[in-house]
Amino acid sequence: MSMLIVCPGKDPENWVKALENQHPGLNIYVYPEDHDKEEVEFALTWNHPRGLFKNYPNLKVIASMGAGVDHITQDPGLPEDVKITRIVDEMISEDMSDYVLSQVMNHIRGLHEYTKMQQEKKWDRFQYKRPKDTKIGIMGLGVLGNAVADKLNKNGFQIYGWSKTEKTCDNVTSFHGKDQLDEFLENSEILVCLLPLTKDTENILNANLFDRLPEGAYVINAARGQHLVEHDLMEMIDNGHLSGASLDVFREEPLPEEHPFWEHSKINITPHIASLTNPNSVVAQIVENYERMKEEEPLKNKIELDKGY
Structure with missing residues (x-):
């Protein structure tokens, strides 16, 4: 054996x-x-x-x-x-929670923008959001989703969650199934994808879903690259409906050098390191x-x- x-x-x-x-x-x-x-x-x-x-x-x-x-x-x-x-x-859950929190804070404080401004030697300021005024929607309320929700809640964010079947998560306003997806998306100023990859969730992050998010919403995908329709994301960012995205996973890894994500000013890339x-x-x-x-x-x-x- x-x-x-x-x-x-x-x-x-x-x-x-x-x-x-x-x-x-x-x-x-x-x-x-x-x-x-x-x-x-x-x-x-x-x-x-x-x-x-x-x-x-x-x-x-x-x-x-x-x-x-x-x-x-x-x-x-x-x-x-x-x-x-x-x-x-627990270590994987903690690391994923820290990653999502860092990406959320990076977004609401505009740190990604300030990094670009430093490279341009540009001195400017803009208004930021505070956690208590920020609604975060988490797609997927499994082990990782619950851990992320708990971390974000402890840091003062308003947390909404969505799953395929009904689930109860402390300090989370929960939705489930296709019938409740729209109401969930309406409350997702920052959308975090932590879904398992199945035939039902593949390509779920698409133009139709993005269109139902609030204008200026931000997307974080730390699940699987196959959840995301890449062209739809870039189109919705470029037309102004989405403010940007943080992506840790991709359809092809390593991300090819010629991929347009590398050069997109409103897409933040990490090389599948959210939790190792x-x-x-x-x-x-x-x-x-x-x-x-x-x-x-x-x-x-x-x-x-x-x-x-």
Whole structure:
């Protein structure tokens, strides 16, 4: 019985060391090194090659290295009956909350504009907004959405939330379903996307949705690049309906050098760093699920494959 690590483009060394420290004697293979595919029952992965896992006849569990699982669920070649798990970690939630708060504050205080003015040696001032006067709408009220809502609420913002199904979140005015989406958007001066990526949420950040936001609204996407229709965003910024955007995720990563986002003065770019998984922080839950698999016990943080999250 072995564990396989598959993370093309990432250095797996820290994961291997953390797993060995947590579970001495665990037999670990790192793709694409030579190994016996029949031995592998548990895979730990991020952005595996599509169709890879159908070559493992005894695979029982595929564990994501992060909070997202769309990089797994969108593979049409997954083995039948395989279970998929995700990471739930306080450090990831805290880091995401800090990221969103920093982008919100950057926007309402105009710090991005002042950075550009410094480069132009331009001395000017403009009025800023205060947290208590700012309405923030969060799309997605899962673990990360709740953490972000709590952080923003503690900093004095008015918080609104929207999810596919009804959810209750402390200090959040919550909406759910398509029928309540318009009312949610009307109260979103800053829109934060933290939705899981599914067939229903792909391309949800589009011109039709942007048009229902208040004039001058600002968009923060820290979920997945496939949520956003890029042309629609730029068009709505350029026509003045949106004031700008902060983007941490993109359809193609790294963002190609020729992409127009790089040169857009009202789009703030970060390279998918809103929250990074620390192997030492999460390895215990991975090993616990490995042991649960061996004992045929229920797995922790298992996703519902039909929902995609």
